[in-house]
Amino acid sequence: MTRPKRSLVLLAVVALALTLASRNDAVVRTVADLLGPRVALFVPARVTLQADPGAAHGGNAAAPGAAAPAAPAVSRPSVSVPSATTTVTVQPGAKLEAGYVLEAKLVMPNGKPLNEAVVRFYEPVELLGDREMLIGSAVTDGQGRASLAYLPARLGGHEIIARSAARDQLAAAEGHTTFEATVAARPYRPEHQPLSAFSAAVPAVVGLIVLGVWGLIAFALFGTARSVGAGARVPVEGRHAQLATAQPRKKAREDLA
């Protein structure tokens, strides 16, 4: 094989290996952990939860390796009313900066998808008490899927709850999932304060000027006082003494040295 041909084959093998590896979550996750969160943008976070079929309460989490929070009890009327099963998934969005797509799939007990149901997505937060933040809402389509774009405010673990309201012959349904956000919105930055470098330097400079001015005043006062006082010790009779006695001065100009 000639040299160029050999490199091409090598390149093809490497490309194939990478493609295969990228399909393997474990490999990619390891790589992502090594390289840090930002590089993991390219890693889909796929944590799917399968609903327990037939459960009247709705889906509960059974993610690989993740603990399953129990679905809250839904109070039902005495007549047993089935509710749709809700499957919630979180997938990366089409564009990097769009974050993730939350998808909820509602399936009626008879197996048919539930369409035109309003699904609200919540996230539990702690803001002066435990609260649930409404992320947004979406309507299920013909396949029973409702999706919503979500760019989380912070990296790390997030929990998503999807709820649909009760409708004719169906109780309210709820589904949970958790995922690890490796993409987040830009962190909050306070307003830009221009010229802040100046505001630091100017007081120091002007402070020096003020000191200089006080120094000059002190010099004018004490320097003069010292010179005047020193001059007094020289026993030359100044013109001044004649002024004091208010006598006619005869030789005013002769006294000048």
Add this chain to the structure above:
Amino acid sequence: MPDKVSRRHVLAGLGSGAVAAGFVPIAFEAAGASHPAATSAQKDRQWAMVIDLRKCDGCKKCTDACQTEHELPANFEWIKVFKIADKQGREYFMPRPCFQCENAPCLRVCPVAATFRAQDGVVLVDQDRCIGCRMCMAACPYGARYFNYVDPPKVDNPFAKPATPEFPVPQQKGTVGKCMFCVHRTEDGKLPACVEACNMLALYIGDLVEDVASNGEETVRLSTFIRDNDAFRYKEELNTGPRVYYIAGHGQQLEF
């Protein structure tokens, strides 16, 4: 000029005099950041508020709650509800707390750093240091500061804690006070007094870091809420960077 003063002296005098013409004092303590008073316990929060003008009915329960919480006299409206008439003569209401501006004019002009910004973005007043010059009141473009001309009404409270900038109760005569987003309550995980008192759920307290806001019942994503409702900030052109967002409205969501 008689030449008893040599040219050298004149030049020296002129030089220093000309230089003294640009006059600002020696820098003493740096303002703000290193204030000895305690900062809010919630260190990774940046408090903001959203006020939904579609829902405000002008009942002033927010003002009353604030005055009760802080033992204020009746004319101290740290959150003040304005009644505004539009061109057709219809009235609507706008509550105005202190906007905790990021580029606060009141902070810049305080001569003794009695006004300072806590780490969670709330602008506080240390009434043990305020000298009562009221320069901050002249500088505030929103009229959000109030001067204690008199002692506040005495409230007998056996559990009274000593006053701090986070909880300046009782107010000191001769100093300035203002809304501080009830950091003394948010420290304890409680909603601010006005947010809790609003029956119309028009006041939201939020965190810009976690991007979430709540009026006590509803919790929304702050940035989405602001964007979807075209929220604005009052007198934004002044570039003070206020932290209170208004959702434009004329009380149209009131149930009458």
Add this chain to the structure above:
Amino acid sequence: MDHRTHELYVDRAMRNIGKTGPLWWAIVAVLGVCVAAAAYAWVYQLQRGLWVTGLNQKVSWGFYIINCVFFIGISYGGAMTSAILRLTNAKWRAPITRLAEGTAVVALLVGAVYPLVDLGRPDRFLYLLQYGQAGSPVLWDFVAISTYLAASIVFLYLPLIPDLATCRDRYKDTARGLRGWTYRFFALGWTGTPRQERALMRGMGIMAVLIIPLAVSVHSVLAWLFAVTVRGGWHSTIFAPLFVLAAMLSGVAAVILVIAGFRRGYRLEPFITAKHFRYLSYLLIALGAGYLYFMVSEYLTEGYVLEAASGPVLEALFVGAYAAPFWGFVIGGLLLPLGLVALPGRYPVARACTASVLIIAGMWLKRFLIVVPGMAEPLMPWDWGLYQPTWVEIAITIGSAAAIPLGLMIFFFFFPVMSVHEMEEVEGVNEPARPALAPAFAGGGDD
């Protein structure tokens, strides 16, 4: 100057030292009552708090800030007449420099007290030194005023040294106790040797040059107290030059009144002549015209655009609630007095004095029209603020105005009312014939 005139000058300068009379006591008594009332009002306020004034949440600055700016403006007479005339070698300054410098110091002392009166917690005044913030206009004020006060006192004291020596020698036997000691100590052993003269001239030269930018800086920082806010009518770039010019105008007017009063009371007519009043009137006209120009520039710029912030204030000043005082100030406090002294005619002294009274009153009114409408203008959708000053503020204002002539009269009980040394300096009495640095046409000749 011939010998007889010289002796007459010295006599008139010194004759009121240590002397009082029934008229002197009458005037001092009246002024003293005013000052005592002001002191009582201030103590009343210190005991009860600032609620005894007419200040409120909307108009939180009132008479006290107005008076601070006003009285510090009055003190500019010293910088103008004494320093600037000295640097330009205007010989006619000689008889009036002492009065001008004295007025400057007394007015400055009065004006510098006002920020203290205005504080909500005056007991914490020294926090300005402990915790002072370099970015605050209040601190700039504190530093600028204190530096200017120190410079003014030094500028008053230095030319006083030779006169103190004269007093020391002249009243060696008659002045005992504190007065005699004061003369001896503060005369520093002056005997008039050339070496001492040179030292004195050097010190005075430094101060004369230094005090002008200092004076400019003081009123500039006072202007920036207002101009760095965003209130209507305040946030104007021309504020600093406007305030400086206004201060010079009111300062020269105050000097005119002071020298007229002391000229009459101390019989200084041979030396403070109509010429002085005419020349000072020229200064008034120049400064007044400059001030009018700055005012027109400011109002034109603001009024043409009528922005949200400054529009309502301008409207209130020109046609609204403050129209009467505003036009009263423009016509009665500027145009009328300037016209009065600009037109040639007789009675220069009377005309200058009338014009000065009108100008000073007008300048106080203008400061009022800057501070109060600016504070009263609504920043939010509420009504205009109202300001109704109480007896406390009025009493303190009147008392501090009375404190200036009172302070001057007490000062000139101890010290000569005209500067002998300065006169001798301009007359060239005690120096060998050397050409003056300034040619005769620049004020060297006298008539």
